[in-house]
Amino acid sequence: MKRIDIILIIAIATSLVYAGGTEVKPKPSAVKKLPVVKPESVIKSEPVTISNTDADAAPLINEQYGKISGRVQSLSMYRDYETLGNGANSTLALVLGYVSPEFAGVTFGATYVGAGEILDNNRSGILANDPVNLLNEAWARYNLGALELTNTTITVGRQVNNGEIFRADDYRQKARAIDAVQVSSTDIKDTAITVGHARAISSWIQAGDRWEFNNFSNVFSAPGATISNRTDGITWAEAVYSGIANLDVAVFDAYAWDIVNMFGGRAKWGFMENSALLAYFRHENEVGAASRRNTDMYGLSVQQKVGKTTIEAGYLGVHGATLRFNELTTGFNHALGASLMVYSGQYNGGADTAYLKATTKVGDTKLYCLYNYTWHDHAKSPFSGQELDIIVKQPILENLTVALKGGIGYRNGKDSSIIGNTTATDARLFFTYVF
Numbered sequence: 001m002k003r004i005d006i007i008l009i010i011a012i013a014t015s016l017v018y019a020g021g022t023e024v025k026p027k028p029s030a031v032k033k034l035p036v037v038k039p040e041s042v043i044k045s046e047p048v049t050i051s052n053t054d055a056d057a058a059p060l061i062n063e064q065y066g067k068i069s070g071r072v073q074s075l076s077m078y079r080d081y082e083t084l085g086n087g088a089n090s091t092l093a094l095v096l097g098y099v100s101p102e103f104a105g106v107t108f109g110a111t112y113v114g115a116g117e118i119l120d121n122n123r124s125g126i127l128a129n130d131p132v133n134l135l136n137e138a139w140a141r142y143n144l145g146a147l148e149l150t151n152t153t154i155t156v157g158r159q160v161n162n163g164e165i166f167r168a169d170d171y172r173q174k175a176r177a178i179d180a181v182q183v184s185s186t187d188i189k190d191t192a193i194t195v196g197h198a199r200a201i202s203s204w205i206q207a208g209d210r211w212e213f214n215n216f217s218n219v220f221s222a223p224g225a226t227i228s229n230r231t232d233g234i235t236w237a238e239a240v241y242s243g244i245a246n247l248d249v250a251v252f253d254a255y256a257w258d259i260v261n262m263f264g265g266r267a268k269w270g271f272m273e274n275s276a277l278l279a280y281f282r283h284e285n286e287v288g289a290a291s292r293r294n295t296d297m298y299g300l301s302v303q304q305k306v307g308k309t310t311i312e313a314g315y316l317g318v319h320g321a322t323l324r325f326n327e328l329t330t331g332f333n334h335a336l337g338a339s340l341m342v343y344s345g346q347y348n349g350g351a352d353t354a355y356l357k358a359t360t361k362v363g364d365t366k367l368y369c370l371y372n373y374t375w376h377d378h379a380k381s382p383f384s385g386q387e388l389d390i391i392v393k394q395p396i397l398e399n400l401t402v403a404l405k406g407g408i409g410y411r412n413g414k415d416s417s418i419i420g421n422t423t424a425t426d427a428r429l430f431f432t433y434v435f
Contacts (some may be wrong), residue, residue, distance in 0.1 A: 071095040087123035093173040120196035121154040128207035150183035164252040167331025190243030246270035258288030274305040309360040343409025344385030351379025403430040
């Protein structure tokens, strides 16, 4: 049997077993220590935004007992919505992670996130920066080296995923996580494949109970409401191929049982040494007992690198109903997924958005800017909107950084009886120590 056949059979069987409610119990095999691939597959590209955490910070390592890493971070926020008023608060959070040594192909990992509010003022509820107390990750991973698939793993449990369907989006005090089983493989040349089934999701948004693990019917509905038909979770598959020079292609599908199916693709073509063309497509339609809906999303952008500066200018359009899979639910692998306030409503059905993104580094200082202008089908959303976001990040000491994020948004209402002309501002100050 060919290697590709083995990988696909294992992936499909594992996700189906988990969807049916039976825990996967891999049979231990006494194999030598093998490389472990992370459960993610992402087209190689510039990061969507500047991370709060320095990814190259060295964890505390003990070869015998495993690896411990963590982060201590303060976040002070201020937000002023013209129609809601203003609010401010400060939270202090600890993220503590552990990964065990590998034994017989099996590795265990866990991450705890605890965040408490130390100051608040006025309507702090509009910040969505509430306290958190959660075991965000608790997983077991098995490497299939016994089958000569040394770059294929099965991961079961709570885990942070950063692929095409689910994004980590560690923008504040915690990363988005899913309770899932997934098979990830890079054993096929120039190809990364992930297949899995997720039962629940914990958002990076700390509003109400969204930071807890929720059924996807809660996640896909408006805050305070629930879609009438609960879902048994999301079964998904994604693949990234980079075997053609200067071209990366991703295809993916996510089936939220009895709610919605989403499929699509992304491509990045480097047509010159420092220039690239990026294309996006997604389609969503109802499944099962869900109410009828159809959505198409198209995107096209040009990316240009000049020295240390990368500029991306593009368009994104949403035709039909509002996107179910977006930055506020599962994540959105697109430049607009990093919008601080989503004030222009770029995920709404009937939205067309033009945007400009720029990132650069001056000495040790990282700079980021994202501007978007969105015009709407006024029968659905009677306004046009725009938003400007700026991020500055500066290291202070080893493993200690300060970051300032600021945004301003404006809506031009087309019917004052529904939506008038309004302005919103957002400011966030981070002090982050990683170990």
